[in-house]
Amino acid sequence: MLTALESVGMIILYLFMFLAFGSMLTGHMKKWKFSFSLSVFLGMLLYYSVFQLLAVPVTLLKQPLSLLSALWAATVVIVTVISVIRNRKIWYKRGKELALCSRKQKLLLLVPVVITAAMAVYVSLRQIYYLDAAYYVGNVTTSVFTNTINRYDPYTGNPLEVFAIRYLFSNYNIQDAVVCQITGIHPLIETKTIMAAVVMIVSNIVMWQICGLFYKEDTGSKVMMFVFAAVIQLFSVTYYITYSSSSFLLMRTYEGKNILASILAPGLLLLFGRIVQQPEQKANWIFLFLLSFAGPVLSTSASTLLPVGLSACLLPYMIWKKKARILIPYLCCILPSIVIFGIYFLSTKGLFYIRAW
Secondary structure (H helix, E strand, C coil): CHHHHHHHHHHHHHHHHHHHHHHHHHCCCCCCCCCHHHHHHHHHHHHHHHHHHHHHHHHHCCCCHHHHHHHHHHHHHHHHHHHHHHHHHHHHHHHHHHHCCCHHHHHHHHHHHHHHHHHHHHHHHCCCCCHHHHHHHHHHHHHHHHCCCCCECCCCCCECCECCHHHHCCCHHHHHHHHHHHHCCCHHHHHHHHHHHHHHHHHHHHHHHHHHHHCCCCHHHHHHHHHHHHHHHHHHCCCCCCCCHHHHHHHCCCCHHHHHHHHHHHHHHHHHHHHHHCCCCCHHHHHHHHHHHHHHHHCCCHHHHHHHHHHHHHHHHHHHHCCHHHHHHHHHHHHHHHHHHHHHHHHHCCCCCCECC
């Protein structure tokens, strides 16, 4: 019972931290209606981007995990306190607007909330065990036990001679290790219960935002589209399609591949849609760059797939609009993934490595 309460508390804390981080971007933007859900999504991207800026130097300098934990705890507290002070009135105003909406709208909005909560409970209780699961849990456990970062093989526990470049810039599970070290939560609970629920919730938040692209003020139509998307996910899961996005979302929720398929890829479409609908709002380009920067942190596969997705969206858009200047933000957006993929490619050819000791 205590573990369940701790898990629920951590899920709420994660969502609040994402809201605090995201509100630093969305809280005071002109001509911008504040959105709790969009702020949580963008906050997750910013949260892991800032974590990456701390984790990579600490890792390369071969410092202990405890140093990263201290730095990250201080960073989160500072950002959260500033965000609360800076955005509390905006949160209150938007919350009051939602509270004053009609009874019919409240009931409609309750539908996606209930569906999301049910899906979060489901993925927290039921998981399929793959080799990848051993890595995600093993790396967190090894990092906490040895107080190191990516310097031991999570499968065998043996010290690594050189860093595995494939995972050096993917610090999603190192963040889990930091949380486990700070809170004392077991890595198995953090990875397969807490993060599974958090990822599911943020995934549904992105889907809700995508629904808003099509039905801005029509709450009923947004809810219908959201329910339809949820039904598709449920009926697409079969044991015969192991690698479908639905099977990853509902059975391998906490894994980086699922974050790529269920948050980053839909998030890319969401932000591209906002760019098309609001070409005058330059902030959407910043958010798209943020997604590209955070992508490889959350999933190693993002460094190859995000540039493809960005190219598929932005290059035809540039030709359609006949605006060559779009090429500059496009190149900026793909740059983080290209750099990381280039480093990984050089390492596979034996041209680049970093000793772990």
